[in-house]
Amino acid sequence: MSSKNLSETIEKVLSDEREVRAATAPYQAEFPYERDEEAQITRREFCNFLAVTSTALFLGAAGFAGKAAYDSRNIQSFPPLKIDGAKDLQAGSALNFRYPTESDTAILIRAADGNYYAFGQKCTHLSCPVYYAKESDRIECPCHEAGFDVKTGNVLYGPPPRPLDQIAIEVQNGEVWAMGRIAGGHES
Amino acid sequence: MSGEDKKFKSTRGIAAIFQAKLVLMVMINLAQLWILAAAIEAALARHYKELLPLVVASGVCWLISLSIIFWWKPVGRR
Numbered sequence: 001m002s003s004k005n006l007s008e009t010i011e012k013v014l015s016d017e018r019e020v021r022a023a024t025a026p027y028q029a030e031f032p033y034e035r036d037e038e039a040q041i042t043r044r045e046f047c048n049f050l051a052v053t054s055t056a057l058f059l060g061a062a063g064f065a066g067k068a069a070y071d072s073r074n075i076q077s078f079p080p081l082k083i084d085g086a087k088d089l090q091a092g093s094a095l096n097f098r099y100p101t102e103s104d105t106a107i108l109i110r111a112a113d114g115n116y117y118a119f120g121q122k123c124t125h126l127s128c129p130v131y132y133a134k135e136s137d138r139i140e141c142p143c144h145e146a147g148f149d150v151k152t153g154n155v156l157y158g159p160p161p162r163p164l165d166q167i168a169i170e171v172q173n174g175e176v177w178a179m180g181r182i183a184g185g186h187e188s
Numbered sequence: 189m190s191g192e193d194k195k196f197k198s199t200r201g202i203a204a205i206f207q208a209k210l211v212l213m214v215m216i217n218l219a220q221l222w223i224l225a226a227a228i229e230a231a232l233a234r235h236y237k238e239l240l241p242l243v244v245a246s247g248v249c250w251l252i253s254l255s256i257i258f259w260w261k262p263v264g265r266r
Contacts, residue, residue: 014229034197043203044206045206046210047206047209047210047213047256047257048212048233048257049218050213050214050217050253051213051218051253051256053217054213054216054217054220054249054250054253054254055250057217057220057221057223057224057246057249057250058220058246058247058249058250060224060244061220061223061224061227061243061246062246064224064227064231065227065231065240065242067231068231068234068236068239069236069239072234072236100242105212124233124255142219143223161229161232161233161235162233162234162235179247183234
């Protein structure tokens with residue numbers, strides 16, 4: 001900004017202030033108060049504001065903890081779902097399915113030992129979709145290079161704070177059924 | 189001693205006390221902000237055992253800030 005523009009801007013702001021003062025002069029005479037003083041805040045007022053903030057922060061922490069504790073006790077049950085295509089899944093491969101709702105993607109893995117393991121597909125770090133890496137026999141997240149154990153869903157490395165959500169499965173007559181979903185790292 | 193001087197002398201100590209209260213309150217607020225962030229982190233990670241100590245710590249901070257506001261009054265010169 002050139003010095004001319006700057007001085008014009010300063011002059012405009014000052015003239016606005018003068019116009020406001022001129023326009024409010026009659027009211028100022030009837031209800032006198034100092035505009036400058038009005039803009040100030042005392043230490044006492046700021047202390048009171050900080051006390052209110054302190055109350056709000058305490059209530060926020062207590063409320064958040066209370067809601068989390070309530071949610072931890074409120075274990076949802078979901079109807080069983082047959083996983084299509086699981087029967088033909090080869091050892092060392094995986095397929096995606098949706099459970100318990102259409103918006104919840106999940107991953108079914110048939111490990112090298114032939115057993116099935118299923119997890120929610122959302123990484124517990126920032127919800128990126130995880131995938132099964134056959135060569136390393138791990139579940140990996142491509143976003144921030146996290147790794148999860150293929151049998152337990154536990155975090156092997158990377159930033160996720162808790163294990164993957166586990167999906168309980170049952171094999172009935174060769175068909176694989178999803179029976180429920182357990183939040184990873186769930187503490188009873 | 190003029191009236192202005194008297195007023196200055198009588199309010200000087202009070203201003204210092206309110207300044208000290210202000211600094212303490214700011215520090216308590218910062219601690220509570222950190223505690224709230226830790227509580228959210230613990231809840232999202234489902235580390236429920238960490239929540240109660242965090243809430244208690246926040247409550248202690250809140251009580252200290254209340255005590256600063258309501259009970260820490262400047263004592264008159266004896």
